[in-house]
Amino acid sequence: MSSGTHPKVVVLMGGPSAEREVSLSSGRECATALRQAGYEVIEVDAGPDLPAQLHKHAPDVVFNALHGRRGEDGCVQGLLEWLGVPYTHSGVLASALAMDKEATKAAFRAEGLPVAESRLASKAEVMAAHAMPPPYVVKPYNEGSSVGVYIVPEGANQPPTLSDDMPEIVMVEAFLPGRELTTTVMGERALTVTDIVTSGWYDYDAKYKTGGSRHVVPAEIPTEIFEACLDYALRAHRALGCRGLTRTDFRWDETKGLDGLVLLETNTQPGMTPTSLAPEQAAKVGISFPDLCRWLVEDASCDR
Numbered sequence: 001m002s003s004g005t006h007p008k009v010v011v012l013m014g015g016p017s018a019e020r021e022v023s024l025s026s027g028r029e030c031a032t033a034l035r036q037a038g039y040e041v042i043e044v045d046a047g048p049d050l051p052a053q054l055h056k057h058a059p060d061v062v063f064n065a066l067h068g069r070r071g072e073d074g075c076v077q078g079l080l081e082w083l084g085v086p087y088t089h090s091g092v093l094a095s096a097l098a099m100d101k102e103a104t105k106a107a108f109r110a111e112g113l114p115v116a117e118s119r120l121a122s123k124a125e126v127m128a129a130h131a132m133p134p135p136y137v138v139k140p141y142n143e144g145s146s147v148g149v150y151i152v153p154e155g156a157n158q159p160p161t162l163s164d165d166m167p168e169i170v171m172v173e174a175f176l177p178g179r180e181l182t183t184t185v186m187g188e189r190a191l192t193v194t195d196i197v198t199s200g201w202y203d204y205d206a207k208y209k210t211g212g213s214r215h216v217v218p219a220e221i222p223t224e225i226f227e228a229c230l231d232y233a234l235r236a237h238r239a240l241g242c243r244g245l246t247r248t249d250f251r252w253d254e255t256k257g258l259d260g261l262v263l264l265e266t267n268t269q270p271g272m273t274p275t276s277l278a279p280e281q282a283a284k285v286g287i288s289f290p291d292l293c294r295w296l297v298e299d300a301s302c303d304r
Contacts, residue, residue, distance in 0.1 A: 006039045007060030009297055010053075012076065014045035017068025018148075026272035027065035033274075033290040034063065034297065046076065054083060061300045062087040063293070065272055072269035073099035073142065081302050088296040089244040090268040091303035097240050098268045101141040101171050104240065111239040113232055114262045116251075118173035123162055126170055130159050135175035140167050151175060176262055178253035181219055183233035184270065184278040185246045186292075187299065190230035191281045195219035215277065217284050225252060228261055236266045244299050245270060245292075247278050 011034070013027020014020055027043060034041045042057050044050070046066055054062070062080055064087050070076060072089075074096035080087045090098065097103045105115045121131045126138055130152070138150040138160055150160045152175075162170070180196040195216040219226065233248040240246075247270040253260030270278035274289045282292045 006037075007297070008040045008042070008057070009034055009061050009063050010042045010044050010057050010059035011063045011065055012044055012046045012050075012071070013065045014047075015066045015068070015071045015076075016047070017066070017071055019067035019071075022271060023065055023067040023071065026067070026276070029273045029289075030063055030065050030293050033293040037290045037294045039294075039297065046071065050076070051079065051083070054080075054085065059085060061085070061297050063297060063300075064088050064269065067269050067271075069099075069142070072267075077303075084302060086300040086302055088300045090240075090242040090246070093303075094241040094243070095268050098242065098246075098266050099142050101139075101265060104265055107239045108236060108263055111235055113235060113239070116174050116176055116262055116264070118171055120169055121172050123166055123168050123170055126172060127159055127162055130156075131172040132174065137173045137175050138162065138170050139173070141169065141171040142167070176251040176253065176264075178251050178255075178260060179221075181221070181225075181229055181250040181252050181261075182277055183229045183248050183250070184281040185233050185237040185242070185248070186282065186287075186295070187244070188234070190234045191285050192217060193219040193221065193226050193229045194277055194281060195221065196277075215280060217280060221252070221254075224258055225254075225261060228258060232261070232263060233266075236263060240266055240268075242266065242268055243301070244268075244296055245278055 011027050011031045014024050031041045031043050044053050062085050072095055074092045077092045077095050102120055108115050134152045134156045135154040136152050140148050148166050152160055182194050184191045196213050198213045236248045237246050246266050246268050248266045249264040251262050279289050279292055
């Protein structure tokens with residue numbers, strides 16, 4: 001991308017997914033930061049008229065601040081590839097792989113990365129009887145991590161009653177005790193490690209709720225575990241074929257040392273408010289939020 005003049009950037013946000021509000025927040029913050037960095041910025045709430053909006057605004061680059069289905073599963077990426085418009089974050093295949101939790105685990109296993117025991121099961125099967133010995137987690141296998149997570153505690157007598165909006169096929173995953181760690185990868189660089197401190201069972205929604213969790217960054221953990229998080233996150237990023245910015249989440253059972261460190265998933269569209277996990281890590285290594293947004297625009301490309 002030419003460094004002589006700033007391109008026109010369309011920031012895609014909102015959209016129809018269950019993570020719409022998070023996306024709107026990310027998008028507004030990124031648009032503000034990009035304006036501060038000197039870009040011409042147009043904010044677009046992604047809807048059925050998205051192709052017409054893109055044709056109307058004729059952006060040089062699309063900043064993808066969408067979350068959830070259609071925004072981070074390869075759909076909007078495919079549209080932008082078709083139109084030949086460079087866009088931020090990962091491409092079609094990497095986005096689709098990372099959103100499909102079973103496909104993600106297959107890629108991680110092939111790379112020799114540790115993952116939790118899991119299986120896919122029908123919604124009816126999960127509600128009829130325990131799909132695996134408690135404790136375990138039930139979640140959509142192709143939705144953002146903040147949506148539709150059921151934790152079945154040890155000793156639970158009954159299987160969970162799933163909501164009507166859960167998909168017909170879900171992932172049942174062994175619950176892993178321990179600390180929640182996360183590492184951001186920016187291009188080919190793993191930034192640092194955050195320890196997400198919560199009380200009780202960890203609800204993935206906590207990352208979006210005020211007071212739901214606090215972040216210790218850099219994480220106060222043994223050097224061996226810290227370095228392993230950096231290594232595993234970069235290998236996960238590469239195994240899925242990602243580009244731009246990703247964030248990989250871990251569970252670490254400190255009673256087991258390195259054997260207790262397990263990958264949960266890689267997020268190809270991390271939250272992008274200044275206090276979100278990925279920008280917070282960037283700030284800790286000296287990269288301001290406007291500079292992070294600028295880097296993403298400069299890194300934008302098409303796969304083809």
